[in-house]
Amino acid sequence: MKCPKCGAEMPQVASFxxxxxxxxxxxxxANQLHQxxxxxxxxxxNDHKRREVGVIKVMDxxxxxxxxxxxxxxxxxxxxxxxxxxxxxxxxxIRAIFGSSPVEExxxxxxxxxxxxxxxxxxxxxxxxxxxxxxxALKLHRGEQAVFTDLFIxxxxxxxxxIGHLLLAALLWTLAIVLGLILLVxxxxxxxxxxxxxxxxxxxxxxxxxxxxxxxxxxxxGRKTQFLGFLLLVLLLNLLGLCALGFGLLLTVPVSVxxxxxxxxxxxxxxxxxxxx
Numbered sequence: 001m002k003c004p005k006c007g008a009e010m011p012q013v014a015s016f017x018x019x020x021x022x023x024x025x026x027x028x029x030a031n032q033l034h035q036x037x038x039x040x041x042x043x044x045x046n047d048h049k050r051r052e053v054g055v056i057k058v059m060d061x062x063x064x065x066x067x068x069x070x071x072x073x074x075x076x077x078x079x080x081x082x083x084x085x086x087x088x089x090x091x092x093x094i095r096a097i098f099g100s101s102p103v104e105e106x107x108x109x110x111x112x113x114x115x116x117x118x119x120x121x122x123x124x125x126x127x128x129x130x131x132x133x134x135x136x137a138l139k140l141h142r143g144e145q146a147v148f149t150d151l152f153i154x155x156x157x158x159x160x161x162x163i164g165h166l167l168l169a170a171l172l173w174t175l176a177i178v179l180g181l182i183l184l185v186x187x188x189x190x191x192x193x194x195x196x197x198x199x200x201x202x203x204x205x206x207x208x209x210x211x212x213x214x215x216x217x218x219x220x221x222g223r224k225t226q227f228l229g230f231l232l233l234v235l236l237l238n239l240l241g242l243c244a245l246g247f248g249l250l251l252t253v254p255v256s257v258x259x260x261x262x263x264x265x266x267x268x269x270x271x272x273x274x275x276x277x
Contacts, residue, residue, distance in 0.1 A: 056223070056266045058230050062237075065258035068140045069251075076140060076254040078148045083133045084253075086151075087126050094118045127170045127199060128154050128163055135203045137254075138261045153203075162202070169198050169209035176213075193224040200264045219271035230263060 069076055098115030129151060136150035154163050173195050180188030197216040201207060207215060220227065234256045241252030 061259045061262040064262040065255045068258045069255050075146050079133050079136045080254045082151050086129050090122050131203050134200050137257045141261045165209040169212050193227050194220045197264050219267045
């Protein structure tokens with residue numbers, strides 16, 4: 001509390017100013033006390049809000065995913081089926097064209113190596129369609145209307161330049177994890193978890209390949225162990241879907257992807273919250 005005459009700081013219960021000796025109006029003192037209490041309450045509320053944002057509840061991500069799934073089950077299942085078909089068809093086509101013969105002749109051996117190379121390129125390019133799947137899921141999670149053509153969002157004229165960033169980021173991500181796995185495995189797992197959000201970030205922002213990887217590492221700081229547990233729950237969920245003659249995957253995979261984008265949103269919000277304890 002400050003003296004209204006000289007501006008000196010005083011105790012909250014003072015009746016006179018210890019500097020200028022002026023007498024304080026009781027109404028002024030009461031008003032200052034009330035204002036101080038309101039400021040303290042606001043600070044406490046903001047602190048509580050920051051702590052709530054900082055706590056990411058994994059099961060809430062799955063609940064949000066289920067709610068998002070129920071809004072447009074047909075669309076999200078169509079995205080999954082389209083994504084799975086494209087990936088499977090591409091792999092089958094490469095094997096059919098470049099597959100090796102049981103007879104180990106020089107010509108066939110060369111084609112065998114070319115087939116492996118093309119398969120690797122295709123696995124890298126698959127991220128383009130995975131990005132479209134994640135983009136549609138992110139729209140649903142945020143209450144927007146997703147459509148099947150979201151799967152091909154990067155093939156729009158204005159987005160073609162993003163494919164280069166995506167492929168470079170995918171290559172850097174893969175190389176980082178492989179290098180980490182060579183270095184006693186554990187570093188590879190840490191890199192995998194820390195860089196895991198790069199693809200969603202690339203689709204949710206205008207960041208380039210390196211910036212997406214850096215942003216993933218930033219927002220996943222202190223979250224890697226929790227995310228590992230989250231991935232184990234995703235694995236368990238899809239094993240249950242697989243047990244239902246595989247048809248359960250039509251439900252469990254879309255819900256898993258929706259849970260992943262929900263987790264990303266929660267992690268990003270927590271990391272972006274200022275002065276987070």
